[in-house]
Amino acid sequence: MKRLSLILIVCLCHPVAASPYHIEISKSGRTLSVLQDRQVIKQYHIAHGKGAPGAKIRAGDNKTPTGAYRAVRFKSNSKFHFFIQLDYPNPLDAWRGYQNEVISAAEFKQIILAYKRNSLPPQDTGLGGYIGLHGIGPLTDEKNRIHAAHNWTEGCVALTNEEIIELRQYITRGARVVIRE
Numbered sequence: 659m660k661r662l663s664l665i666l667i668v669c670l671c672h673p674v675a676a677s678p679y680h681i682e683i684s685k686s687g688r689t690l691s692v693l694q695d696r697q698v699i700k701q702y703h704i705a706h707g708k709g710a711p712g713a714k715i716r717a718g719d720n721k722t723p724t725g726a727y728r729a730v731r732f733k734s735n736s737k738f739h740f741f742i743q744l745d746y747p748n749p750l751d752a753w754r755g756y757q758n759e760v761i762s763a764a765e766f767k768q769i770i771l772a773y774k775r776n777s778l779p780p781q782d783t784g785l786g787g788y789i790g791l792h793g794i795g796p797l798t799d800e801k802n803r804i805h806a807a808h809n810w811t812e813g814c815v816a817l818t819n820e821e822i823i824e825l826r827q828y829i830t831r832g833a834r835v836v837i838r839e
Contacts, residue, residue: 680834681791681825683815685711685722690791690815692828700828702821705805707813711839714751716760717786720812722837725750727789729833730778732826739793739819740826744835746789749773760784776832786813791835793819 679699682691685706692700709720723746731743747755752769755761761769765783772779781787792814794805804810805818815837817825829835 677830677833679828681829681836683835683837685724685837685839688809690817690825692825700824702817702825703806705811705816706809707811708809709813713754713839714746714786714789714813715758716755716784719786722811722813722815723747723751723789724837724839727835727837728776729829729831729835730776731790732831736792736795738795738814738816738822740822741790741792742822742826742829743778743788743790745773745777745779746787747779747783747785751785752779755783755785789813791815791817791822791825791829793817793822795819 679692679694682693683689683704688704688706690702690704691698707714707720707722712721713725714721714723725748727744727746727748729742730745733741733743747769749770752761752766756763756766761783765780769779794801794816797819805816810816
């Protein structure tokens with residue numbers, strides 16, 4: 659147990675790739691803000707996971723995780739128009755998952771190793787995966803109405819298709835994305 663605690667502390671201090679911008683998301687405010695030098699330069703209305711408020715605990719809970727993440731992959735041929743994948747689960751998610759017996763010690767170590775390597779952590783553990791920022795996909799009036807009024811995703815953060823493409827110019831691999839309740 660002490661060894662796992664030490665690994666977690668070491669990993670949380672691991673440097674993150676420099677980016678002139680970082681992203682802050684407020685689930686309760688339903689906003690995504692692009693910041694540069696602590697100044698908001700752009701803000702978007704978002705939809706997030708349809709699960710109850712609070713941190714993501716396990717796969718299938720439809721919650722958007724809270725914490726600090728990094729952009730790790732970009733997918734232009736997504737069913738949601740464009741997808742920016744985050745490095746969920748991060749070491750803190752992994753630690754909580756391990757403590758609550760949602761993941762094994764081996765899975766915990768795999769997540770920590772991925773974090774240290776700036777790579778994508780395992781996406782198939784009991785914590786879930788494939789969390790990111792995306793558009794809404796093929797447009798219809800109904801989808802636009804749902805997006806404007808409801809949290810509808812299975813745990814991701816959604817913007818309109820135009821907004822996710824615009825947001826892409828501010829996000830590079832390793833960019834910091836902070837999600838708050």
